[in-house]
Amino acid sequence: MALRFGLFGTGHWAAETHAAGLAAHPGAELVGVWGRDRAKATALAQRYGVAPYPDVDALLADVDAVAVALPPDVQARIAVRAADAGRHLLLDKPLALTLPDADRIVAAVTRRDVASVVFFTSRFNPSMIDFLARSADGAWHGARGALFAAISEPGNPYGASPWRHTYGGLWDIGPHVLSVVLPVLGPVARVAAMPGPAGGVHLLLRHTGGATSTLSLNLDGPVAAKTFDVTFFGEPGIVPVPHRDVTTGQAFHSAVDALLGQVTAGAPGHPCDVRFGRQVVAVLAAADTARAEQRIVDVPAGKPVA
Incomplete structure (x- = not known):
């Protein structure tokens, strides 16, 4: 069964890398899109034939994992909420814009024992x-x-x-x-x-x-x-x-593979997980x-x- 993803973000990176990559990956299912601009979220969701969500927690309730393509300070807040809800994390760099925010993400991931990958493009x-x-x-x-x-x-x-x-x-x-x-x-x-x-x-x-x-x-x-x-x-x-x-799309495909591998094995931990993101x-x-x-x-x- 494919891992169900919610996408958070509506910009160019969200649309052309995250949404496109998740929609094309055989092990992933893009369920819905949330964005700070509801009109953009609706347009992006329609492009990929999924639902736009007006509420963060509603999207979290319908998925197994999140892919976040938002400014780092916004990403940090979403990541903590997602991890606390037991959702696996596919995040962008930098993990956060402050060390306390990065520590809060690591703490939430550790508490709930969820898988995480930070998409440092070159590392894939x-x-x-x-x-x-x-x-x-x-x-x-x-x-x-x-x-x-x-x-x-x-x-x-x-x-x-x-x-x-x-x-x-x-x-x-x-x-x-x-x-x-x-x-x-x-x-x-x-x-x-x-x-x-x-x-x-x-x-x-x-x-x-x-x-x-x-x-x-x-x-x-x-x-x-x-x-x-x-x-x-x-x-x-x-x-x-x-x-x-490789192309950015191919690298993103490998990042999704890395998250899926952790989830399938039931063994969270990857060289580019949130702990490494915190170190950066x-x-x-x-x-x-x-x-x-x-x-x-x-x-x-x-x-x-x-």
Whole structure:
């Protein structure tokens, strides 16, 4: 029997990635759509032949799992309600915009023992999965990464996104780089941050095992400077991470597979679950403080949850 999903969100990412992916997946059934804009929710639901829901809890009552494509602060509230209702979670990055919100999600998931996946796109690329499996035990000294986007480029579907413009590259594209660096170098202990031109930010990270990494992020940079480049260095030499070799839709299909696998096995837990999502938020929050206060900030470790 297919896992019944409720979709929360009505924007481009919700329609073209989440809704399309769930509707096409043989192990999933898209049941209904909820959105803050009821007209958009109705239009998206009609497009996929499902029901629009005016109430969050009504949709939660009719499904087994939720897929959330909303701004991170809104996602955090929906995720806690869904987990407390016993629903499995397919969430987007970043998990939340504050560490307390991320902790509340982890606590709810732990209380109800539900499955969770945070859709870090690069982590569901077969070449990246293979690279990380081969690199996790390497004697790495550090990494350098650069992710430069151009959100104001004409035709960019996220160009009018308020939360992206408010929180910038640190919170929007920083999770992509961290999702690749953390599995290889381990958790981050300390962060320094420096603002750069055009809203960019540059991070220096000290990992708990002693490695260091430097990350440069810009969400609204020049079109000609767009890049995604992460390179590790150490005893194995200098090794760049592979570029994505699947479409976003194919990566999302794999994320749904990952959630279904947990549910079928009755064993919640995945390398990109909400606990990993919380680890990423902890680094981002510390970096935000470091940038604002121009000092080195300690990253709080994960704490036990009730």
